Amino acid sequence: DVYKRQVSTQSTGSPLGESMTVKRRNHGRTKGRHRGHVNSIRCTNCGRFAPKDKAIKRFIVRNMVESAAVRDLQEASAIKTVTDPANPEGGYVLPKFYTKMQYCVSCAIHSRIVRVRSREDRRIRTPPQRGRRRM
Numbered sequence: 001d002v003y004k005r006q007v008s009t010q011s012t013g014s015p016l017g018e019s020m021t022v023k024r025r026n027h028g029r030t031k032g033r034h035r036g037h038v039n040s041i042r043c044t045n046c047g048r049f050a051p052k053d054k055a056i057k058r059f060i061v062r063n064m065v066e067s068a069a070v071r072d073l074q075e076a077s078a079i080k081t082v083t084d085p086a087n088p089e090g091g092y093v094l095p096k097f098y099t100k101m102q103y104c105v106s107c108a109i110h111s112r113i114v115r116v117r118s119r120e121d122r123r124i125r126t127p128p129q130r131g132r133r134r135m
Contacts, residue, residue: 023122024122025123028054028105029051029053029054030053030054031051031053038051038052038053039051039052040052041055041102042102043055043102043103043104043107044101044102044103044107045103045104045107045111046104046106046107048104048106048107050102050103050104050105052102054105055102055103055104056102056103056104056105056108056113056114057100057101057102057103058100058101058103058113059098059099059100059101060097060098060099060101061096061097061098062096062097062099063094063096063097064094064095064096064097065094070094073094077092079092080092
């Protein structure tokens with residue numbers, strides 16, 4: 001089975017060499033087979049050390065100017081500002097903040113960034129459908 005790996009007889013202490021079940025195919029990491037050590041990062045939420053390949057990483061895209069002040073800027077500006085970057089029509093697009101958030105597994109589950117999945121759903125490795133988040 002893909003989700004079982006052989007454990008040496010030294011670690012189990014059993015002369016039979018039984019195989020232990022493993023919860024995840026990649027053991028919760030994206031390190032790969034031939035890389036020994038990965039640098040640690042600090043969790044954005046709690047400050048806990050977590051391996052960089054195990055941490056859950058998300059980009060938060062935020063407008064530099066809050067929505068209440070956008071209208072004031074448009075009235076005071078000499079340049080026509082564009083609110084929709086998909087349809088610019090020769091205006092100025094307000095810049096955005098791109099913040100990379102790195103969470104440990106505990107904080108990511110607690111703040112619902114990732115969800116606990118059933119055994120059958122854990123085998124599905126395709127990313128879920130992207131949806132627009134409202135803030």
